[in-house]
Amino acid sequence: MTQVNNKPPASIYKQADTDGKFKRQDAQFRNTISKDGKHQPEKGRYLLYANLLCPWACRTLITRSLKGLEDIIDVSILHYTLTENGWTFESDTPEATGDPLFGAKYIKEIYHKANPEYNLRYTVPVLFDKKLNTIVNNESSEIIRIFNEAFDELLPTDSPKRGLNFYPEDLRQEIDDLNEWVYHNFNNGVYKTGFATKQEVYEENVLAVFESLDKLEKILSDGREYLVGGRLTEADIRTYVTAVRFDTAYHTKFKCNIKMIRHDYPNVHRWLRHMYWDIPEFKKCTNFDHIKGGYYYAVSDGDKAGGVVPLGPRPHILPKDAADIKTELLTIPLPLSKENRNKNIQVMSSSVFHDLRTPILYSSAIHIGWSLHKTRTLNLW
Numbered sequence: 001m002t003q004v005n006n007k008p009p010a011s012i013y014k015q016a017d018t019d020g021k022f023k024r025q026d027a028q029f030r031n032t033i034s035k036d037g038k039h040q041p042e043k044g045r046y047l048l049y050a051n052l053l054c055p056w057a058c059r060t061l062i063t064r065s066l067k068g069l070e071d072i073i074d075v076s077i078l079h080y081t082l083t084e085n086g087w088t089f090e091s092d093t094p095e096a097t098g099d100p101l102f103g104a105k106y107i108k109e110i111y112h113k114a115n116p117e118y119n120l121r122y123t124v125p126v127l128f129d130k131k132l133n134t135i136v137n138n139e140s141s142e143i144i145r146i147f148n149e150a151f152d153e154l155l156p157t158d159s160p161k162r163g164l165n166f167y168p169e170d171l172r173q174e175i176d177d178l179n180e181w182v183y184h185n186f187n188n189g190v191y192k193t194g195f196a197t198k199q200e201v202y203e204e205n206v207l208a209v210f211e212s213l214d215k216l217e218k219i220l221s222d223g224r225e226y227l228v229g230g231r232l233t234e235a236d237i238r239t240y241v242t243a244v245r246f247d248t249a250y251h252t253k254f255k256c257n258i259k260m261i262r263h264d265y266p267n268v269h270r271w272l273r274h275m276y277w278d279i280p281e282f283k284k285c286t287n288f289d290h291i292k293g294g295y296y297y298a299v300s301d302g303d304k305a306g307g308v309v310p311l312g313p314r315p316h317i318l319p320k321d322a323a324d325i326k327t328e329l330l331t332i333p334l335p336l337s338k339e340n341r342n343k344n345i346q347v348m349s350s351s352v353f354h355d356l357r358t359p360i361l362y363s364s365a366i367h368i369g370w371s372l373h374k375t376r377t378l379n380l381w
């Protein structure tokens, strides 16, 4: 039964309490899907409401895709704009699908289908049961477990995805241990940093974010491809969604700017690119336009003037083989502003800047950058 026991903040954009701290609200719909429960595994019965900016929604999308559930669980993608009424179903980006069930304008309406009294935050992701017209679950860490387990028998017997398990019995303890600090200090840590409204709260949290990155770097420094057990697990999925947003969004928008993954964490960077480039489901569920649009528009206290989207860093993610020192001219379409959507700009991309560790190379790179700056070519390393 959904508990509705406190009022939502006066403004949807107000994230921190008066002590300057951001405290994530506990999700209120916590049911599961099982053969002997009220929500049973059935093809076409469930719809996942998600958006592409949100790391929590993204981990459910990746798991759905990795488990081969695209034909079993439907998806509705919301727009990345957060209005006073919450996430909208506006569809002026190609990926946004609108609401196929009720033609709703806001996710809020979906919450009210499940419980007209609901008055807490209207978050994504939401897993909706079309048969019972209610929300099954709105907590992503539980939705990914549901996807991992509940629908296996509905997959074709010859599907290579049948039986895949991202939370295997023998690795559970190790995965749980890692999830625990990755969640508090990294996944949610960037939010606690970005939403802090007091200096000391910011400092405490930003340091914890970088301690967690240092820890990940150390774990991955033995050259391993996956975080736990030599195979892809939930731990990789949960860590990836924050790592892939780090340089492009959290570094700047959430003031997590002590270091960048691409320049300062070679092993995290290697692992991240392995996920993105080698496992198609990760790339498929990562959309940098929505990530950047979302963090710079949605998370700007509703202040449209604060919603200017920076063009860098470029590229949003480096290629896997960006190991040799090269500086190249890339033509990069400007992705977001309507006026510029059809224009191209030429940018200088020294995509391997992070490898230029010696002072000589460093200074020549700066020199190149500076010269370009003077000749009015945009220099977007």
Ligand SMILES: N[C@@H](CCC(=O)N[C@@H](CS)C(=O)NCC(=O)O)C(=O)O
Binding pocket: 012, 025, 026, 027, 053, 054, 055, 056, 057, 086, 121, 122, 123, 124, 125, 138, 139, 140, 141
């Ligand atoms: N516990 C939830 C958290 C989800 C969450 O906070 N989602 C954010 C987007 S990243 C949201 O919808 N925020 C809207 C709001 O707080 O008003 C989960 O992991 O599923």
